[in-house]
Amino acid sequence: MxxxxxxxxxxxxxxxxxxxxxxxxxxxxxxxxxxxxxxxxxxxxxxxxxxxxxxxxxxxxxxxxxxxxxxxxxxxxxxxxxxxxxxxxxxxxxxxxxxMDNRDGGRQAAEHLLLGGRRSIGVIAGPPTLPAARDRLDGFMQTLTLAGMTGVPVAYGDFSHASGVHGMQWLLRRMPNVDAVFAASDVMAAAALQTLRRTGRRVPEDVAVIGFDDAPIARRTSPALTTVRQPxxxxxxxxxxxxxxxxxxxxxxxxxxxxxxxxxxxxxx
Structure with a gap:
């Protein structure tokens, strides 16, 4: 095989x-x-x-x-x-x-941010040619739309650390008052955490961050990463x-x- x-x-x-x-x-x-x-x-x-x-x-x-x-x-x-x-x-x-139920994972992440009172939300999505990445983004965005939130900016990455850094930098330029980020992988979410720390943003006080995977890195970041677990x-x-x-x-x-x-x-x- x-x-x-x-x-x-x-x-x-x-x-x-x-x-x-x-x-x-x-x-x-x-x-x-x-x-x-x-x-x-x-x-x-x-x-x-x-x-x-x-x-x-x-x-x-x-x-x-x-x-x-x-x-x-x-x-x-x-x-x-x-x-x-x-x-x-x-x-x-x-x-x-x-x-995996990627669409529902995106929904869960969006609902958690909304229930936490976050309203200036950005996304670091995965490659748009990959069905799993599209489903995560669709589930997240559809939930925000149902809550009346439109025009959410989306940076696209490839699940790598470098693309997470670039995506977070792009979001900060686009929306300096961002208060939440959903990243479509834990590696990109960890990169977002590092980028936010370098710019003086506190997590989660200033910006909440949610990843996807529940990879080992999610428990080693500071602070530990809220994430969507896939088995x-x-x-x-x-x-x-x-x-x-x-x-x-x-x-x-x-x-x-x-x-x-x-x-x-x-x-x-």
Missing amino acids: AIVVCEPAHRLFTEPFYARMITAAEEVLTGHGVPLAVMTATAATSTIATPPLVAGGVDGVLLISARDRHPLVVTLAASGIPVRSAGRPPDGIDLPHVD VEEFSALATRLLLLSMSADDAPPNNPVLPTELVVRESA
């Missing part, structure tokens, strides 16, 4: 989400005696990554971070090879998948088990489970 991460290789080694996903998948596969290959494939490198996957080199593929208009995702969907997407696949691509290990293990089932049974029933997310309240909001 192959895990294909639709990101550049450096993200595989710098983003803790991928390490957690691969580790949980490997534990499941080890119990079944199935070897695991791991590879990355951006849109630019898909022509290199595709041949070994579709030429019989693997019996199944677990896709992680499948994005819109990614050539490899389109090819695998039409290949007949057992494929399971960890995360909702791009619109128009019919692939079995396991998903990463359970998510990866379930996707792996369902892929194994489809590899061994041609008539495996379609099953696209969605796992719940949960707001974890700590000190930052």
